[in-house]
Amino acid sequence: MLLNLINGEHAAPRVALDSWVCNASTAAQLFPQLAADAEQVEEAIVTASAVHAGGEWSGLSNSSRADLLDAAADALAEQAERIAEADARCTGAILKFTRVVASICPMAFRSAANLLRGLEAETAGHEPLQGPHGALLNERLALGPAAIIAPWNAPSGIACHKIASALAAGCPVIVKPSEWAPLSAQYIVEALQEVGFPTGLIQLLHGDAKVGAALVADSRIAAVSFTGGLAGGRAVATACAQDIKPAQLELGGNNALVVLEDANIEASCDAIVQGLVTLNGQWCRALGRLLIHESLVSPVLKGVMARLEKLHIGSALSPESDMGPLVHAAHLAHIKQTLEAYRALGGKVMQSSSIPTTPGYYFAPALITGLTPEQTRNETFGPVATVHSFNSDDEAVALANGTPFGLAGYVFGEEQRCWAVAKQMRTGIVKINAVTMMNLHPLAPRPAWGLSGQGDEGVRESFEFFRGSRVIGVGARP
Structure with a gap:
């Protein structure tokens, strides 16, 4: 009680x-x-x-x-x-x-x-x-x-x-x-x-x-x-x-994960899945927008879908589960409505995970392609990320900074190049070659920019x- x-x-x-x-x-x-x-x-x-x-x-x-x-x-x-x-x-x-x-x-x-x-x-x-x-x-x-x-x-x-x-x-x-x-x-x-x-x-x-x-x-x-x-x-x-x-x-935040052209594809795919499924995508620093160099779009999306296909979605209390359900029925409905709105705009929804047929608020993680950056400025707050491509580091930075939010960001690639990109991102925390729930250091601040x-x-x-x-x-x- x-x-x-x-x-x-x-x-x-x-x-x-x-x-x-x-x-x-x-x-x-x-x-x-x-x-x-x-x-x-x-x-x-x-x-x-x-x-x-x-x-x-x-x-x-x-x-x-x-x-x-x-x-x-x-x-x-x-x-x-x-x-x-x-x-x-x-x-x-x-x-x-x-x-x-x-x-x-x-x-x-x-x-x-x-x-x-x-x-x-x-x-x-x-x-x-x-x-x-x-x-x-x-x-x-x-x-x-x-x-x-x-x-x-x-x-x-x-x-x-x-x-x-x-x-x-x-x-x-x-x-x-x-x-x-x-x-x-x-x-x-x-x-x-x-x-x-x-x-x-x-x-x-x-x-x-x-x-x-x-x-x-x-x-x-x-x-x-x-x-x-x-x-x-x-x-x-x-x-x-x-x-x-x-x-x-x-x-909230509509956090960008940037995959530069020299990024390790396998490590990037692992991190993207981590960004989608940690706390079932229901955390402020979750992945919201996936920004991939145009030369890597196909292998990265293929790798992510292959990993999501093996994802075990089930009870939050089961040790076998890699991901649990969403918090309640209304939030599940909100996420589904968001996907339908993106479809109506011309977006293609990519999902490969199986979800239980038993009662519960289960949802398969989704990537959405085919939309313009201007159509995806708002936060979804769930295991959903929109996908956009770029052909230069400057364009990647512009895309990463293309929302009014500024909570977290992630950059994958050669370390010094990542540093150069990260230092131009208008966001409170930028992690290089990693997506984790914990802060970079226990005593480091957790800043927030913009909205x-x-x-x-x-x-x-x-x-x-x-x-x-x-x-x-x-x-x-x-």
Whole structure:
């Protein structure tokens, strides 16, 4: 049963959303979708405001906060398999990948703890700025109650990164998971509740966009960290603008994978399949547009189709599955409608994978040829990529930069040539000769350009997002 956590107490959400969270692999109903009502949202905000005003958490030393964050990491590590299975059932991503995502949960808290412990060493020996009458006090302080709004794809790892960063900064948090994948967030918050954090520091509100909107629009919420789609991100940004409060937005991307004329065909084909099937194509940095040098189009497409023909699509909980189902029936319908729209424009849909005939939201990965770049500027958010050819590196760069998004990119070819192309791509992360779910380095930032978001994410970047500066000193006398 879904339960909110408000001021240290579990409480059933009071609003029924007339829909169900289903097992993506079987379409069987798991539990009804529920939402907090206005009174529960108000109580959570009042509690978070009181916790911040009391200073019980923000007033702790960095080392004391770090100790509790490490204890949280231990608690989450013990729940990793439970969290991974919940995400697999709700989202359809196979256990192989949800286990990786669940492993991010303790890692996020340990990284935040290590960052706090390193702050004192970082500032040791730094001479303070001098004002007219002595040294200035230059502080970085917790902004206040933070709203954490997590998506349904990779929900556990994303939520934990945001929660850990906000807590390390000294902020109380109110977590609002997606109504389509709320279970792992409940397990996470239950584990954190046992660690010994101050009562009310971490709260959980279940619900849909209305609950998220109520949190974001409240002036007592000092900062909002949101991961989701472009429409939701625009709504969050608009609401935050009313209070001139910071919004960290990680949105979608229509990410390009560039295959240069000197690329290794076999390695490129392997990576293209990886880009299509990781998290079932339902991740922000998934492959969206496949850009291939004109001399390699035929062998690359042939190689990809041959690999997809051998792909085992099945239950997210089966160790034999290479790919699972999509998250829910409406998203499956959206992907199918997108393909039909591309067909109507003259696109040719290429699919070679077999899907189960049993109930579940299964879909075979697809490549689409025959469309112009201008027809494929928008994100699909599924195991679908459009294919375009080029005849020069400059044209490849122009195609890669030909959308308003800028989240991720991939380049395959001779390494130095890839570097030259990658350095011209207007996107936050570019990986050379690899497609992976994990970041290039645990401490590297995860930037977003254009409509893909604002406010870089990362261990240090997210931590600083939840803090603001204050400078105190004696001024010059007239």
